[in-house]
Amino acid sequence: MPKELLEGNAAIAEAAIRAGVEAYFGYPITPQTEVLEHFSERLPELGRVFLQAESEVAAINMVYGAACAGARVMTSSSSPGISLMQEGLSYIACSDVPVVVANIMRGGPGLGNVAPSQGDYFQAVKTTGHGDFHMIVLAPATVQEAIDLVMLAFDLAEKYRTIAMVVADGSLGQMMEPAELPPMRPLRPPKDRPAWALTGAKDRPPSIITSLFLDPEVLEDVNLRLQAKLKDIAAHEVRWKEHSTEDADLLLVAFGTVGRICQTVVRDARAKGIKVGLLRPVSLWPFPSARLNELARQVRGMLAVEMNAGQMVEDVRLAVEGRCPVRFYGRLGGIVPLADEILPELEKLDAELAGGKEGCHGNS
Amino acid sequence: MATVEIPADMELVYKRPESLTTAHTHYCPGCTHGVIHRLIAEVLDELGVRERTIGIAPVGCSVLAYYYFNVDMAEAAHGRAPAMATGIKRVSPDKVVFTYQGDGDLAAIGTAEIIQAANRGEMFTTIFVNNAIYGMTGGQMAPTTLPGQVTTSSPTGRDVETAGWPMRMAELIGILPGAAYVSRQAVLDIPGIRRTRKALKLAFQAQLAGLGFAMVEIISTCSTNWHMGPVEALEWAKEHMVAYYPLGDTKVSDGVRAMMEGK
Amino acid sequence: MAKGMVIVDEDRCKGCGLCMTVCPAHILQLADGRFNAKGYWPIQVTDPPACTGCASCATICPDVVFTVYRQKRQPKPAAAPA
Numbered sequence: 001m002p003k004e005l006l007e008g009n010a011a012i013a014e015a016a017i018r019a020g021v022e023a024y025f026g027y028p029i030t031p032q033t034e035v036l037e038h039f040s041e042r043l044p045e046l047g048r049v050f051l052q053a054e055s056e057v058a059a060i061n062m063v064y065g066a067a068c069a070g071a072r073v074m075t076s077s078s079s080p081g082i083s084l085m086q087e088g089l090s091y092i093a094c095s096d097v098p099v100v101v102a103n104i105m106r107g108g109p110g111l112g113n114v115a116p117s118q119g120d121y122f123q124a125v126k127t128t129g130h131g132d133f134h135m136i137v138l139a140p141a142t143v144q145e146a147i148d149l150v151m152l153a154f155d156l157a158e159k160y161r162t163i164a165m166v167v168a169d170g171s172l173g174q175m176m177e178p179a180e181l182p183p184m185r186p187l188r189p190p191k192d193r194p195a196w197a198l199t200g201a202k203d204r205p206p207s208i209i210t211s212l213f214l215d216p217e218v219l220e221d222v223n224l225r226l227q228a229k230l231k232d233i234a235a236h237e238v239r240w241k242e243h244s245t246e247d248a249d250l251l252l253v254a255f256g257t258v259g260r261i262c263q264t265v266v267r268d269a270r271a272k273g274i275k276v277g278l279l280r281p282v283s284l285w286p287f288p289s290a291r292l293n294e295l296a297r298q299v300r301g302m303l304a305v306e307m308n309a310g311q312m313v314e315d316v317r318l319a320v321e322g323r324c325p326v327r328f329y330g331r332l333g334g335i336v337p338l339a340d341e342i343l344p345e346l347e348k349l350d351a352e353l354a355g356g357k358e359g360c361h362g363n364s
Numbered sequence: 365m366a367t368v369e370i371p372a373d374m375e376l377v378y379k380r381p382e383s384l385t386t387a388h389t390h391y392c393p394g395c396t397h398g399v400i401h402r403l404i405a406e407v408l409d410e411l412g413v414r415e416r417t418i419g420i421a422p423v424g425c426s427v428l429a430y431y432y433f434n435v436d437m438a439e440a441a442h443g444r445a446p447a448m449a450t451g452i453k454r455v456s457p458d459k460v461v462f463t464y465q466g467d468g469d470l471a472a473i474g475t476a477e478i479i480q481a482a483n484r485g486e487m488f489t490t491i492f493v494n495n496a497i498y499g500m501t502g503g504q505m506a507p508t509t510l511p512g513q514v515t516t517s518s519p520t521g522r523d524v525e526t527a528g529w530p531m532r533m534a535e536l537i538g539i540l541p542g543a544a545y546v547s548r549q550a551v552l553d554i555p556g557i558r559r560t561r562k563a564l565k566l567a568f569q570a571q572l573a574g575l576g577f578a579m580v581e582i583i584s585t586c587s588t589n590w591h592m593g594p595v596e597a598l599e600w601a602k603e604h605m606v607a608y609y610p611l612g613d614t615k616v617s618d619g620v621r622a623m624m625e626g627k
Numbered sequence: 628m629a630k631g632m633v634i635v636d637e638d639r640c641k642g643c644g645l646c647m648t649v650c651p652a653h654i655l656q657l658a659d660g661r662f663n664a665k666g667y668w669p670i671q672v673t674d675p676p677a678c679t680g681c682a683s684c685a686t687i688c689p690d691v692v693f694t695v696y697r698q699k700r701q702p703k704p705a706a707a708p709a
Contacts, residue, residue, distance in 0.1 A: 065451025394643030398689020
């Protein structure tokens, strides 16, 4: 397929269409409304289901219903709307039905603003509403990667019967760049819906999809089964990209747009003789902890850079288990940190850690 | 149960509907949920749609309704059943979809969802069980609790100055163009039960004919939280609830009227 | 000869007494001091021959306790040959 100039939000929607999404339910919220608008135009012309819901609360429950009926379904929103969806996501998490969600993050907390942020990392990675669960969380850094990860999200959601969330910041949703869309996958006909789906109790006992298990021992069993599923996902679906890490003695860790910006920082720093590399997590959950732990034995220190007050950095610290110092640089309020303000932070770290590898357990 | 010999000159007149499971319900003695479940099941049997029906259970006393209906069922979050039903019906238009909801589910936390679904004319059927109280959580005030009615969260009686007046959902929903058939009935005596069954059948037929959203509000009792015996509860409802919640159709669209007359 | 007959599934009964209020023959009574598996006094038919098979009990029962039988309608006698 040829490359086209595509807007991030529209590309995300179109990628879902190519992936065979059958239904989309959503609600307008800046900076992701173009996702909804693209679906509103394309889905009816393809004879598929589009509905603008009355709220994000309603939208996620429509998604839940459609998923229970075995249809490939998606929603999208931005930070405050994702907060409204937390209840629905928790129900979906307990129900073993596949759902894809996109969060185009904006400044928060509260109503915040419509500028880009990465302030929902904790929300996406640590919680799925209330209760014990983890969604698969994927973080693209380019419009092309957004397309690829949306396609992947549908496959993973269905493979594990779980929620796959694609998180991007507002700038990725709004930017236009050349990217290639995959060919259209054939739509799965209703008669081929999964056996577990609610399709009418014909020639079989009725199916029930519920997240209510009043007996504590039964609910514990349900949870243990979900945890086993998550363990399986964690073992097989970790994704990340590395740049210049082979000989690095400092490491930048950043995801999404910031990860992309850090590629420039690596180039500029290397030009100044600083041997820095970059690890860009692509799956935020499961997190590339093992690889970071490995790199922690190689580098003098790490600098996590995010558009928040320090969220992913906590997972970096957990991953390195104290083997090397981990510092943080971030901007808030919807401000995007640029390469020329990140580089001085890196240089500070370089100077601070001059004199070789230290750390609590100084093995090199 | 010992086998009983049926006289040769007798025929079966009534037995458990196929669309009801054999499970014993957890409902209190005399709870009208049992009657309403049965009526819905009878209608599904009569219309021959059991095998393509998907029901959505609410949060409330009937949260476990999925053990009692012999159809595919999903459990919705509180108030969200109409949104779930929308999702299910839109991707499975050939299925028969219903939601079963109580006062809190439909008239409090779920008001947005029911109004919007009805307004869109969603092709599913809602059964709204109105017993003027929150049963499952132990008897708190509901949007349908009557003025002066004592509940655990209105211990001196519902004060309309602070809590507002009870909500008449059948009328509110009936205003919406997308609603094809809306009726309020009561299961407080034999004639009422028979009329409720007729209304339920029409409500499902409206769905089958693609005429729009249909809802049957059913005046019901809550013996336990009204602190009355089952028979006394029926009498109380007849005496106090029907006056505030008039029985009858609040919406009959032209399409439904034509269907009723064509029968 | 009884016009109707009901079979009572005693273990489903919760002793709510609603059926007693609608039986036109007044032949339904809660068993006095006899309990079913749930611990309720189940309903019982006091005078089976008086049952008309109207099914009012089954109509109001929340727990599907009753299965109802009724005399088949006799076919109308054929018209006398001309």
